[in-house]
Amino acid sequence: MKILSVQQMRMADEATITSEKISSLELMERAATKVFDLLHNRLQGTPIPIHVFCGIGNNGGDGLVISRLLEKHGYHVRTYIVNFSDNRSKDFLANYDRLKDVASEWPVQLKSKQDFPTLLDQDIVIDAIFGIGLNRPLVPWVATLIKHINKSKCFTVSVDIPSGLYADKIPDDPESVIYSDVTVTFQLPKLVFFLPQTGIYARDIEIVDIGLNREFLQQSPGIAELIGKNEVLPLYRSRFKYSHKGTYGHSVLVGGSYGKIGSVVLATKAALKTGSGLATAYVPECGYAIVQTAVPEAMVITDDDDELSEIDLDFKPSAVGIGIGLGTNEKTIKALSNFLKNNTSPIVIDADGINILAKHPKLLENLTTQTIITPHPKELERLIGRWKDDFDKLNKTIEFSKRHDCIVVIKGANSITVYKDQLYINNTGNPGMATAGSGDVLTGIITGLLSQGYSPLHAAVFGVYLHGSAGDEAAHQTGFEAVVAGDIVANIGTAFLELFKQRSIPDKKSS
Numbered sequence: 001m002k003i004l005s006v007q008q009m010r011m012a013d014e015a016t017i018t019s020e021k022i023s024s025l026e027l028m029e030r031a032a033t034k035v036f037d038l039l040h041n042r043l044q045g046t047p048i049p050i051h052v053f054c055g056i057g058n059n060g061g062d063g064l065v066i067s068r069l070l071e072k073h074g075y076h077v078r079t080y081i082v083n084f085s086d087n088r089s090k091d092f093l094a095n096y097d098r099l100k101d102v103a104s105e106w107p108v109q110l111k112s113k114q115d116f117p118t119l120l121d122q123d124i125v126i127d128a129i130f131g132i133g134l135n136r137p138l139v140p141w142v143a144t145l146i147k148h149i150n151k152s153k154c155f156t157v158s159v160d161i162p163s164g165l166y167a168d169k170i171p172d173d174p175e176s177v178i179y180s181d182v183t184v185t186f187q188l189p190k191l192v193f194f195l196p197q198t199g200i201y202a203r204d205i206e207i208v209d210i211g212l213n214r215e216f217l218q219q220s221p222g223i224a225e226l227i228g229k230n231e232v233l234p235l236y237r238s239r240f241k242y243s244h245k246g247t248y249g250h251s252v253l254v255g256g257s258y259g260k261i262g263s264v265v266l267a268t269k270a271a272l273k274t275g276s277g278l279a280t281a282y283v284p285e286c287g288y289a290i291v292q293t294a295v296p297e298a299m300v301i302t303d304d305d306d307e308l309s310e311i312d313l314d315f316k317p318s319a320v321g322i323g324i325g326l327g328t329n330e331k332t333i334k335a336l337s338n339f340l341k342n343n344t345s346p347i348v349i350d351a352d353g354i355n356i357l358a359k360h361p362k363l364l365e366n367l368t369t370q371t372i373i374t375p376h377p378k379e380l381e382r383l384i385g386r387w388k389d390d391f392d393k394l395n396k397t398i399e400f401s402k403r404h405d406c407i408v409v410i411k412g413a414n415s416i417t418v419y420k421d422q423l424y425i426n427n428t429g430n431p432g433m434a435t436a437g438s439g440d441v442l443t444g445i446i447t448g449l450l451s452q453g454y455s456p457l458h459a460a461v462f463g464v465y466l467h468g469s470a471g472d473e474a475a476h477q478t479g480f481e482a483v484v485a486g487d488i489v490a491n492i493g494t495a496f497l498e499l500f501k502q503r504s505i506p507d508k509k510s511s
């Protein structure tokens with residue numbers, strides 16, 4: 001699913017109005033009705049007090065439509081107008097008049113702190129103060145109103161975007177943004193919902209289709225893509241009946257050092273479980289018995305030390321995953337440097353491999369095109385330097401990717417795969433995956449996909465998705481805390497099966 005910029009969203013709005021020959025007021029009615037439907041569906045007429053806070057722009061206009069529909073359906077509604085400006089939008093004003101016709105009480109005007117209502121824990125708040133039109137800092141009393149709403153324990157539903165959150169930069173004051181329980185967003189998700197600094201405000205997201213012009217949405221370049229099942233299914237390459245293990249490539253996982261052989265075990269298992277035809281673990285001597293015992297399906301090549309001092313293969317691997325548990329001593333750096341100079345196979349670099357690249361940036365010149373690098377935040381910082389905020393981090397990563405023609409997977413809650421200007425935001429995974437070795441599994445999965453002939457970009461995007469999906473399955477079985485990296489490996493198969501699972505349709509006879 002595409003993610004558009006604010007400007008592209010506004011253009012989509014215009015394209016819809018023009019192509020359908022409807023007014024912006026009608027589009028607002030349609031959009032806000034979708035929010036009402038969702039609420040009504042959940043509340044089923046429950047007489048809970050609902051406080052609707054409306055700004056004076058089109059987000060406020062949506063709020064007024066929601067208030068009117070709630071009133072019409074007998075809910076206990078109180079509407080507030082947050083008067084932060086005299087520039088009320090035309091559609092806001094039209095809906096203000098319509099609300100007055102049906103409201104049991106007139107909207108309450110808020111102009112300062114003295115006007116703030118008391119909010120009780122069990123009440124519901126609809127937040128329609130600011131939408132994607134927020135473009136400057138809040139005046140102090142509006143910031144205080146947002147803090148007042150946050151302080152209450154009310155269940156808060158934000159319309160389109162939590163108020164106070166810019167669609168394209170981080171907030172001026174992190175405390176002056178609504179922490180919403182559910183954000184009902186129009187047509188497409190917003191980029192800020194998936195970044196660590198801003199995603200915290202939009203806990204659950206409901207995307208409602210408001211019928212924006214499909215052709216426009218398809219043609220718009222967007223600024224990112226949200227990767228779910230629909231996006232990865234077309235990437236899947238099925239296996240042929242007359243295939244043999246040679247068809248699916250030979251993955252080589254290079255890494256490990258004394259006390260860190262487990263990382264290679266996990267990655268090698270993951271490559272095999274992802275479908276690699278053959279797998280070889282290239283480890284120091286101390287890892288020989290460990291890998292042979294833990295992964296009997298794999299072959300093992302050893303170097304004669306506790307750390308790798310030479311990486312020398314007498315065949316060309318279909319794919320290489322390198323860096324896990326590697327250590328960063330001088331002889332290993334030299335070995336990696338020599339290997340990278342001569343390597344022409346598709347490659348994933350992780351962990352200490354990244355740390356070595358960060359310390360010796362000259363090595364970046366030797367990378368094969370579209371090398372995949374999978375840093376966690378600390379490794380990324382070593383690689384691209386400090387960033388000011390999440391947007392700066394993305395821009396710096398884009399720069400880096402362009403400069404070195406590499407694919408960077410920024411790992412985290414919503415891992416983002418960056419290739420030049422393209423951003424692919426993953427939508428699987430859970431906090432249970434914040435556990436030792438989980439990244440090694442990802443390296444193995446991506447290597448396994450590369451070995452089967454997936455292009456580097458597809459291997460990265462699909463691999464990150466499968467990894468998260470396997471983690472979700474693992475968490476489903478054990479709960480977040482008990483997930484360990486081995487459980488993610490064990491569920492790679494289920495993650496593949498999940499791709500083809502149809503949503504069950506309720507049986508009419510039994511319902």
Ligand SMILES: NC(=O)C1=CN([C@@H]2O[C@H](COP(=O)(O)OP(=O)(O)OC[C@H]3O[C@@H](n4cnc5c(N)ncnc54)[C@H](O)[C@@H]3O)[C@@H](O)[C@H]2O)[C@@H](O)CC1
Nearest residue numbers: 013028031057058059130131132133134135136137138160
């Ligand atoms: N794009 C779409 O598909 C649709 C958008 N609609 C709604 O329209 C919203 C956008 O509406 P608007 O563009 O009117 O903007 P908002 O309602 O988000 O903001 C209100 C106005 O306040 C001004 N403003 C911005 N920051 C301010 C600040 N700190 N202090 C005081 N004033 C400030 C802006 O100039 C803006 O005109 C969307 O978020 C959505 O809720 C829907 O009504 C219909 C469909």
Ligand SMILES: Nc1ncnc2c1ncn2[C@@H]1O[C@H](COP(=O)(O)OP(=O)(O)O)[C@@H](O)[C@H]1O
Nearest residue numbers: 376411412413429430431434436437438439440
């Ligand atoms: N909160 C989270 N939600 C979803 N995925 C997560 C979360 N925390 C970590 N992960 C995933 O787990 C992996 C952790 O990788 P990494 O930090 O390199 O682990 P290790 O070095 O122990 O192998 C990454 O793929 C990351 O995206």
Ligand SMILES: [K+]
Nearest residue numbers: 130159161163
């Ligand atoms: K809002």
